[in-house]
Amino acid sequence: xFENRYRLRPAPPFRVPVGGGVLIVVVDSATxxxxxxxxxxxxxxxxxxxxxxxxxxxxxxELLAPAVTSVLAKGGATPKDLDAVVAGxxxxxxxxxxxxLVTAAALADSLNIPAYGVCSLDALGWAAGPGRVLVATDAxxxxxxxxVYEDGVRLTDPAVGKPAxxxxxxxxxxxxxxxxxxxxxxxxxxxxxxxxAVGDGAHRYADILGLPxxxxxxxxxxxxxxxxxxxxxxxxxxxxxLTPLYLRRPDAVxxxxxxxxxx
Amino acid sequence: xxxxxxxRDEPLVLGIETSCDETxxxxxxxxxxxxxxxxxxxxxxxxxxxxxPEVASRAHLEAVVPTMHRALADxxxxxxxxxxxxxxxxxxxxxxxxxxxxxxxxxxxxxxxPIYGVNHLAAHVAVDTLEHGALPEPAIALLVSGGHSSLLLxxxxxxxxxxxxxxxxxxxxxxxxxxxxxLGLPFPGGPPIDRAARAGDPSxxxxxxxxxxxxxxxxxxxxxxxxxxxxxxxxxxxxxxxAGEPVPVENVAASFQEAVCDVxxxxxxxxxxxxxxxxxxxxxxxxxxxxxxxxxxxxxAKHGITVRVPRPxxxxxxxxxxxxLGSHLVAAGVTPxxxxxxxxxxxxxxxxxx
Numbered sequence: 317x318f319e320n321r322y323r324l325r326p327a328p329p330f331r332v333p334v335g336g337g338v339l340i341v342v343v344d345s346a347t348x349x350x351x352x353x354x355x356x357x358x359x360x361x362x363x364x365x366x367x368x369x370x371x372x373x374x375x376x377x378e379l380l381a382p383a384v385t386s387v388l389a390k391g392g393a394t395p396k397d398l399d400a401v402v403a404g405x406x407x408x409x410x411x412x413x414x415x416x417l418v419t420a421a422a423l424a425d426s427l428n429i430p431a432y433g434v435c436s437l438d439a440l441g442w443a444a445g446p447g448r449v450l451v452a453t454d455a456x457x458x459x460x461x462x463x464v465y466e467d468g469v470r471l472t473d474p475a476v477g478k479p480a481x482x483x484x485x486x487x488x489x490x491x492x493x494x495x496x497x498x499x500x501x502x503x504x505x506x507x508x509x510x511x512x513a514v515g516d517g518a519h520r521y522a523d524i525l526g527l528p529x530x531x532x533x534x535x536x537x538x539x540x541x542x543x544x545x546x547x548x549x550x551x552x553x554x555x556x557x558l559t560p561l562y563l564r565r566p567d568a569v570x571x572x573x574x575x576x577x578x579x
Numbered sequence: 580x581x582x583x584x585x586x587r588d589e590p591l592v593l594g595i596e597t598s599c600d601e602t603x604x605x606x607x608x609x610x611x612x613x614x615x616x617x618x619x620x621x622x623x624x625x626x627x628x629x630x631x632p633e634v635a636s637r638a639h640l641e642a643v644v645p646t647m648h649r650a651l652a653d654x655x656x657x658x659x660x661x662x663x664x665x666x667x668x669x670x671x672x673x674x675x676x677x678x679x680x681x682x683x684x685x686x687x688x689x690x691x692x693p694i695y696g697v698n699h700l701a702a703h704v705a706v707d708t709l710e711h712g713a714l715p716e717p718a719i720a721l722l723v724s725g726g727h728s729s730l731l732l733x734x735x736x737x738x739x740x741x742x743x744x745x746x747x748x749x750x751x752x753x754x755x756x757x758x759x760x761x762l763g764l765p766f767p768g769g770p771p772i773d774r775a776a777r778a779g780d781p782s783x784x785x786x787x788x789x790x791x792x793x794x795x796x797x798x799x800x801x802x803x804x805x806x807x808x809x810x811x812x813x814x815x816x817x818x819x820x821x822a823g824e825p826v827p828v829e830n831v832a833a834s835f836q837e838a839v840c841d842v843x844x845x846x847x848x849x850x851x852x853x854x855x856x857x858x859x860x861x862x863x864x865x866x867x868x869x870x871x872x873x874x875x876x877x878x879x880a881k882h883g884i885t886v887r888v889p890r891p892x893x894x895x896x897x898x899x900x901x902x903x904l905g906s907h908l909v910a911a912g913v914t915p916x917x918x919x920x921x922x923x924x925x926x927x928x929x930x931x932x933x
Binding site: 375376377378379380381382384385394395410411414415417418419420421422423425426427560562566567568569570571574576577578 | 626627628631633634636637639640643644647648658673674677678680681682683684685686687688689690691760761810813814817818821917918919920921922
C-alpha cells in the first residue's frame with residue numbers, strides 16, 4: 317500500500333536561485349501529458365528552467381526521451397550536470413507510466429545520481445490551490461485515479477474506482493490520526509468541504525462527480541514534482557526505488573479445464 | 580589501450596531485450612560475448628500456462644537496473660566505454676518492448692551514446708556470430724520460438740532480410756506449450772517434451788505435417804501451421820483417456836516433436852536449395868530442442884548445407900543477441916536510430932533497425 321513518506325507543503329513562490337542551486341530533471345508520464353522539465357533547487361526555492369509538456373496518450377515511449385534532451389538543451393545543461401531525477405510514480409495507465417519510471421531509473425543509474433518519486437496526483441494537488449479539492453485523473457475503463465487534498469496536502473490514499481463510487485469511497489481512506497472510523501460521518505465531512513475537482517479525470521466525469529471543475533491544473537505540473545521533492549534534493553537523501561502506484565492487479569486469468577477436442 | 584582493436588572493427592555494444600518474459604542485457608565486442616545477464620519472469624507466468632503481458636512488463640521494470648549492473652560487472656566495462664546501445668524495438672509484446680526501449684533511451688541519452696532500435700528476429704540470427712563468427716551471406720535463417728516461426732533469406736544482415744514464410748496460426752513453441760499442458764508437463768513445454776521424447780518412439784503415432792501436402796505447398800511452400808497438429812494430439816490423447824487406456828507420454832511427446840521438427844527442417848532445406856544457399860542458421864527458443872538440431876544436420880549434410888545453431892542459452896531470448904546485431908550494424912556503418920524511435924509490436928521482418 318502507498319505510504320506517505322514525505323510531508324507536503326503548499327506551493328512556495330518560485331524564486332531565482334542566488335547560485336549554488338542543484339539541477340534536477342523531472343519526468344512524469346502518468347497521464348496523457350508527457351512531461352519533462354529541468355529545474356534548479358536551492359535553499360530558497362525551486363526554479364523551473366525549462367519544461368516540455370506534450371499531450372498524447374499513445375506516444376509516451378516516443379516523446380519522453382527527446383523531451384528530456386530538449387529541456388536539457390534549453391537550460392544549457394548536459395546530462396552530467398544533473399544532481400537528481402524526480403519521477404511521477406502514478407497512479408496512471410501502466411504502459412505509459414512505466415515509460416517515465418524506467419526512463420528516470422535509467423537516467424539516475426547511468427549518471428549515478430539519486431532518484432526520487434512523487435505521487436503524480438500530489439503534483440496536481442500541490443497546484444490546486446487552497447481548500448479541499450478532489451484530484452482525479454483518467455484511469456480508463458470508465459474509472460478515475462483520485463485522492464482528496466486540503467491546502468495541497470493529501471488527505472486520502474490514492475485510489476482507483478468509478479467516478480460514481482468516489483463519494484462512497486471517501487469514507488474508506490485515512491483522514492488523519494484519530495479520524496472518525498465510521499464511513500458516513502467521515503464521508504460527509506470530506507464532501508462538505510470539497511470546493512472543486514481538478515485533473516483530466518474531473519473534466520471527463522464532471523457530471524457524475526457533481527463538483528465545480530477547475531480549468532487548471534489539468535495534468536500534473538512539473539513545478540509540483542520539483543517542489544514536492546525539493547527537500548529530499550536539498551538534503552541529498554538516498555535514492556529511492558521508483559515503485560509505480562499501479563493500484564490494480566494485472567489482468568490474468570488462470571486456465572480453466574481443458575476444452576474437449578473430441579465431440 | 581593501443582593494442583585494442585578499433586571501435587569500427589569490433590564495436591563494444593550493449594544490447595537490451597525485453598520483447599517477452601526475459602529481461603536480457605548483453606555486452607559484446609565484435610563477435611566476442613562479454614556478458615549475457617538475464618532475469619526471467621517465467622515462473623510468474625507458469626500457473627497461467629502462458630506469458631501474461633502485464634506481468635512481464637512489471638517484471639521488466641523491476642529487473643532492468645539490476646540486470647544492467649550484472650551485465651556491466653560481468654563484462655568488466657563501464658557504460659561510458661560502450662560504442663553504442665542496441666535495443667529490441669519489435670516485434671514482441673507492446674508493453675514489454677516499451678520498457679526496454681525507454682530504458683535504452685534513458686541510458687543512451689544520459690551516457691550520450693548512439694542508440695540502435697533493432698528487430699528481435701534479426702537479432703536471433705546475429706547471435707550466431709558470437710558462436711561461429713561472421714555469417715556467410717546469403718544464408719537462410721529458421722527462427723522458431725514461442726512467438727515466431729519464420730524462414731528468412733538473409734542477403735545482408737545489416738540491410739537486407741527477406742521473409743520467405745512464417746506460421747499461419749500458432750508458433751512452434753506455442754504448440755510445444757499446449758501439448759505439454761495436455762500431457763501434464765510443466766510450462767514452458769519445450770524442455771520437458773524434449774526430455775520425455777528421448778524415451779519415446781518418434782514414429783509411434785503418425786501425427787499430421789501441416790502445410791506439407793502438394794496442394795498446400797503450392798500456396799504455402801515456406802509457411803507453417805501447428806494448430807492442426809496440436810488439435811490432432813489433443814484428439815489422440817483424449818481418445819485414449821476415454822477408452823480408459825494409459826497415455827504413453829513418451830511416445831506422444833516423441834511423435835509430436837518429430838512432426839514439428841520434420842516440417843521445420845524440410846522447409847528450411849527446401850528454402851536453402853531453392854535459393855542456392857549453403858548456410859542454414861537456426862535460432863529462437865525452439866532451436867534449443869535436441870531433435871531439431873540433429874534432424875537439420877542430417878538433412879543438410881545430404882545437400883552440402885552447413886547448419887549453424889548457437890548453444891541453447893543463446894537461442895532463447897537474451898540481450899547478447901541484440902548486442903551482437905548492434906555491433907554488426909555499427910561495424911557496417913549503419914546510421915543510428917533517433918531518440919524518438921517507437922516500439923513496434925508488429926515490426927516487419929524486413930526491418931533490421933529503425
